[in-house]
Amino acid sequence: MDVLTRNNVKVSGAGAQPMLFAHGFGCDQNMWRFVAPAFADDYRIVLFDYVGSGRSDVAAYDAARYATLDGYADDVLDVCHALELRDVVFVGHSVSAMVGVLAAKREPERFAELILIGPSPRYLNEAPEYVGGFERSDIEGLLETMDKNYIGWANYLAPAIMANAERPELGAELSESFCSTDPVIARRFAEATFYADNRADLADVRVPSLILQCSEDIIAPREVGEYVHRALGGSTLRQMQATGHCPHMSAPEETIALMREYLSRRNGD
Amino acid sequence: MDDLPCGIVSFDDTGRVVFTNAGLRAMLGYDAGELEGGHVERLLTVAGRIFYQTHFFPLLRLTGSAREVFLLMRTKTGADVGALANASRTTRGGETMIDCVLMEVHERRKYEEELLRARQAADRANEELAAHARALEAALDREREQALEIELQTQHTQDQAAELEAQQEELQAAYDQLLARRDELEAARIAADDANRAKSQFLTTMSHELRTPLNAIGGYVQLMEMEVQGPITEKQRQSLKRIMSSQRHLLQLVNAVLDLARIEAGRLEYRLEPVDVEAMVAGVVPMVEPQLAEGQLKLTHSVEPGLCVRADREKAQQVLINLLTNAVKFTPEGGEVSVQARVDDSSRLVRIEVRDTGIGIPPEQLPRVFEPFVQVPSQERREREGTGLGLAISRDLARGMGGDLTASSSLGAGSTFTLALPRA
Numbered sequence: 001m002d003v004l005t006r007n008n009v010k011v012s013g014a015g016a017q018p019m020l021f022a023h024g025f026g027c028d029q030n031m032w033r034f035v036a037p038a039f040a041d042d043y044r045i046v047l048f049d050y051v052g053s054g055r056s057d058v059a060a061y062d063a064a065r066y067a068t069l070d071g072y073a074d075d076v077l078d079v080c081h082a083l084e085l086r087d088v089v090f091v092g093h094s095v096s097a098m099v100g101v102l103a104a105k106r107e108p109e110r111f112a113e114l115i116l117i118g119p120s121p122r123y124l125n126e127a128p129e130y131v132g133g134f135e136r137s138d139i140e141g142l143l144e145t146m147d148k149n150y151i152g153w154a155n156y157l158a159p160a161i162m163a164n165a166e167r168p169e170l171g172a173e174l175s176e177s178f179c180s181t182d183p184v185i186a187r188r189f190a191e192a193t194f195y196a197d198n199r200a201d202l203a204d205v206r207v208p209s210l211i212l213q214c215s216e217d218i219i220a221p222r223e224v225g226e227y228v229h230r231a232l233g234g235s236t237l238r239q240m241q242a243t244g245h246c247p248h249m250s251a252p253e254e255t256i257a258l259m260r261e262y263l264s265r266r267n268g269d
Numbered sequence: 270m271d272d273l274p275c276g277i278v279s280f281d282d283t284g285r286v287v288f289t290n291a292g293l294r295a296m297l298g299y300d301a302g303e304l305e306g307g308h309v310e311r312l313l314t315v316a317g318r319i320f321y322q323t324h325f326f327p328l329l330r331l332t333g334s335a336r337e338v339f340l341l342m343r344t345k346t347g348a349d350v351g352a353l354a355n356a357s358r359t360t361r362g363g364e365t366m367i368d369c370v371l372m373e374v375h376e377r378r379k380y381e382e383e384l385l386r387a388r389q390a391a392d393r394a395n396e397e398l399a400a401h402a403r404a405l406e407a408a409l410d411r412e413r414e415q416a417l418e419i420e421l422q423t424q425h426t427q428d429q430a431a432e433l434e435a436q437q438e439e440l441q442a443a444y445d446q447l448l449a450r451r452d453e454l455e456a457a458r459i460a461a462d463d464a465n466r467a468k469s470q471f472l473t474t475m476s477h478e479l480r481t482p483l484n485a486i487g488g489y490v491q492l493m494e495m496e497v498q499g500p501i502t503e504k505q506r507q508s509l510k511r512i513m514s515s516q517r518h519l520l521q522l523v524n525a526v527l528d529l530a531r532i533e534a535g536r537l538e539y540r541l542e543p544v545d546v547e548a549m550v551a552g553v554v555p556m557v558e559p560q561l562a563e564g565q566l567k568l569t570h571s572v573e574p575g576l577c578v579r580a581d582r583e584k585a586q587q588v589l590i591n592l593l594t595n596a597v598k599f600t601p602e603g604g605e606v607s608v609q610a611r612v613d614d615s616s617r618l619v620r621i622e623v624r625d626t627g628i629g630i631p632p633e634q635l636p637r638v639f640e641p642f643v644q645v646p647s648q649e650r651r652e653r654e655g656t657g658l659g660l661a662i663s664r665d666l667a668r669g670m671g672g673d674l675t676a677s678s679s680l681g682a683g684s685t686f687t688l689a690l691p692r693a
Contacts, residue, residue: 026323030331094323134315141316141341147385148339148351148378149324218310218318243283243308245322249330250282 001060003082007075008055011083013045017112018085020046022076024094024118025193026186028054031093034252035259043089048079052185061185069095069196073102080110089263093117093248094219095193101232102198104207113266114209115259118220118245119228121199130199131223139194146187202231209235210262212247212255219245236262276352276371280309282330287366296352296373298345314349317341329358329367339381342371351378465535472530479523486516525662529641532665539581539669543693546610546619547572549582553589554608560597561606570608577693578619580670585690588663588674592623592686595659599627599684612692618672621688630678638676639664663688 003009010029013019019039021032029047036045049056050072065071076099080088088111092100097119104111123132124139209232213225222239229237238258242251270277276293280286289304297312304311310318317340328335335356342350356369374381490513493501501509531537550570561568578585596606604626613620630638637643641661664674671691678684 024323027327027331031327033331134319138315138319141314142319145316145320145339145341146324148381149320216308217322218315219322244326246327246330249327 001057003078006051006057006060007048007079008057009079009082010047011044012047013040013043015039015041015043017043017087017089018046018083019043019089019091020048020076020079020085022090022092022096022099023049023053024092024096025189030054031246031249032091035091035248035255038256039259046079046083046085048075050075050189052182052189058182058185061182063188066185066188066192068192069099069102069198072096072099072192073106076100076103077107077110080107086110087112089113089115091115091117091259092119094119094245095196097228098196098198098201101201101205105201105204108205108207111207113263114205114207115212115262116209116228117212117248117255118214118217118225119211120220120224121202121228121231122197123194123219124197130227131221133218133221133224134194139190142194143187143190146190147183199227199231202228203233206233208266210259211235211237212240212258213237214240214242214244214247216243217245238262277368278304278309278312278371279366279368281367282365284309284326286311293371296344296350296371297342303345312342314341314343317343325354325356329356333358339374340371351375353377468530472527476523476527479527480520483516483520483523487513487520490516525659529662529665532662532669537666537669539584541579541581541670543577544580544582544585546576546578546621547574549586549589550608550610550621553586553593556590557593557597560594564597564600564602564604566597566600566603567605568607569605572608572610573612576610576612576619578672578690579693580672580690581666584666584670585688588666588688589621589623591659591663592688595686596623596625596627596684600625601627613689617692618689619692621690622685623688624683624685626683629680629682630676630684631680632678635676635678639674 021036023029023031028049032047052058052061090100090111097116098121100114104114123134125132125135211225211229229235240247240254242254244250248255271291273292276296277290278293279288286304286307286309313321325335325338338354340352340354342352344350351374352371353374354369354371356367358367490509494509550572600606607624610619610621639660667674667688672689675687
């Protein structure tokens, strides 16, 4: 099974330098639909799904490999190797921000920039000082909700999605599988994400990075963004006006503008 | 809207609440106007908020609707309320709005939790079964391995058994050979015994047959010497003397041959008893006195007093006579013969040495003197010829009594013959 099929890799764009988009927990590459096209003229756009998400090959899922974020970093590097990507602008949302950090730690020469949207190196609070935002009971509640929603999501098949094609503002292309289709895999991804602790990995990364911090993001609150900024050498922190955790979906224009501004400054335009 | 049997909430993409109905407010314990303008996340537990940000909102944003999504709502007082949500994201009058209908799911929630538990239990049971199956498989593999081992060992044992059988057959064959050999030896022994018996029989017969005519010859010669049958001339007397001499010689020869034969047949009986050496020596000296006188030889004897040997008296004397006669025979005129007896170093034997001052025996001939029919050539030999059997018989007799007869000599100085006998 080759990586491009395994990870449902989609390559587009007219540019030379690759821009690799990594989706966050709970979704797939479709979440970049409002942002990625804006960079198609200047970059080579690479989209993919982690194994177990979207339209990746579920048969390739290995519980041991994907029990930690290192397994997901392996997916990122596998895609880079398969396409022989160099000088990569990595765009990662939520947990993928940390996945990018881990990948850049392993192969720093491969990445030119890291763009991290709503990053958090650890979601659980750690007394006495570290505020990740959550207690263990909160995560357990999340897992329960996810478990319950499997029963509901059994109905989320093609017909329901197709019906929404009538709504033009959503765009014509819709993937047949939205979010994680396998509840067990989804649950394990949740555990890998919310029980991770990658604070120590931040200091090892020297690739220049942009941190996009949302307002009122309970999943990546301001203190966490500032923590990442302090620990990540060569990082730039940009406070967004967008609220919530998904600015690339709720406020795509602001997201695109901030990314463009950062990249042109970095390239000396 | 307020009369509808469900909760309704509308909010925009930023999550700002625009509308709530009475049903929703009643579900969560809020008054009118409390929620509008605030964030929809306020209505959710922390878990619900994470789920909203990671699943619910993206679902709405990308597909425009969400159906039967379970959410954990939070009442004003902080209690949990489970609800099922149906939502749509639409654009109305230029504005994008998310409308969400919520229904509490008490019973359904319990039912779902049961199902979930059952499913998880089934999954665990499956895993256990799988683990058991693996363990069984492993055990089976081990069994198979052991069976194979046993088979190999059995084969090995069988091979060993076959080897043992082969060895046993060899042993049996060897045994059979031994039995055959034993039978052969038995037959040979019987044959030997038969031969011996035949020989003895022959000896007895011959002894009688030979002596009888010899005695007759002796008898009649004596008769004539005594002039019983008339006077005899001097010339006749000389002839008779020669006849008698030959008869005696023949008799000696016959006796010696028969003795030797008897010794070899093991037919000789030894009557062992304590014998006083001095007495024995003194007893045999007179027998050689005629010869001593003839050769003008001197005889000395010295024996430790009280010395005793365990021997057959007659045969010991026979040996001594033989040695003395030889010594006398081979000592030139005016020479000396001596007899000495002493205890040997081991003090278990008595050595009786008969020494002459004759010409001695050449070293290369010394070992051969005890062989039958061997006579050492000597220039000083007397006229009387021996049979050549004396020393052979003497040594056999000495050995038969548990002793031995040995000789030593120096050319020109003489010889010493030593009879060793067990001390009594």
